[in-house]
Amino acid sequence: MTRWVTDFCAPAFSFLAGLGIYLSASRGKPKAAVARMLITRGLWLVALELTVLRVAWYFNFDYTLLKAGVIWSLGWSMVALALLVWLPARLVLILGLAMILGHNLLDGLAPADFGRFAGLWTVLHGTGYVPLFGDVRLLVVYPLIPWIGIMAAGYGCGLALKWDQADRQQRVFLIGLAMTIAFVVIRGLNGYGDPHPWATQPDPLFTVLNFLACEKYPVSLSYVLMTMGPALMLLAALDRPNLPTFTRPLDIFGRVPFLFYVLHLPLLHAMAVAWSTWRYGAAPWLFANPPGGNWPHDFHWDLPLTYGAWVTCVLLLYPVCRWFADIKSRRRDWWLSYL
Incomplete structure (x- = not known):
């Protein structure tokens, strides 16, 4: 689900x-x-x-x-x-x-x-x-x-x-x-x-x-x-x-969705590498092209770990997205429309 x-x-x-x-x-x-x-x-x-x-x-x-x-x-x-x-x-x-x-x-x-x-x-x-x-x-x-x-x-x-x-x-x-x-x-x-x-x-x-x-x-x-x-x-x-106050963070992410997408991929990937290295000593399968090398037979992400990674990612990227959303609201540089 x-x-x-x-x-x-x-x-x-x-x-x-x-x-x-x-x-x-x-x-x-x-x-x-x-x-x-x-x-x-x-x-x-x-x-x-x-x-x-x-x-x-x-x-x-x-x-x-x-x-x-x-x-x-x-x-x-x-x-x-x-x-x-x-x-x-x-x-x-x-x-x-x-x-x-x-x-x-x-x-x-x-x-x-x-x-x-x-x-x-x-x-x-x-x-x-x-x-x-x-x-x-x-x-x-x-x-x-x-x-x-x-x-x-x-x-x-x-x-x-x-x-x-x-x-x-x-x-x-x-x-x-x-x-x-x-x-x-x-x-x-x-x-x-x-x-x-x-x-x-x-x-x-x-x-x-x-x-x-x-x-x-x-x-x-x-x-x-x-x-x-x-x-x-x-x-x-x-x-x-007038939307409720609790929706304001959603508004921030909605103003810079592409920046969030670009940044969340390497962040989550790096978190996966860190966790796998801690558990297995190394994580070569996370540096390989699909299908991804030799994955450990017991490798899995349980739901608490998945949700923890998700929340951590959102919390870490929110200040960056808020900063960039503020820049886009104040400036009209042509290159900003590409990010």
């Missing part, structure tokens, strides 16, 4: 990125300037994923393996949106929803079906290794089609920002509720929407967990409904002029 909670992050982040792009574009910027910003920032994110973040994930400089993860998908989604911003927002919304609703129709197509373009199909709608040049391979974890759809849907939903606040809050909540109900129905039918059917387990709890175990790579329709439905209901609940 702890792992399941983290599933909400990537789709909500991609959707909100699209929403933020609409907000930026609606402030009178020429579309050419918006498109240029999306291309440059998108390619910047892709470059960071393949260089800096790759080191944060694996703690080595063996660039024979490159990872196409969530930041990669955000970057290329921005590049795609640079083309879509020239279209009316309603049309972008329709295209985004079509990609979300229909991409599971492509599940039966394997990369091998595309011959020499197998690698391209893996990048678009598959997962696995793509040979690039020499010994260098790209590990595709976040294929692009559904993620472009989620960001495009977020951009199109920016139209809701024009609604009256009370009306918007009610409508967004109802849309989120409808998506959650749709998830239960579609997943319950065990048909279209996810390539992995759920099954009754001996323990009712494990039946629920099996029901919630939707495909993330690539994200299925059921996965998007399962995560974005509750996310929209939460956004509706937070859509109010």
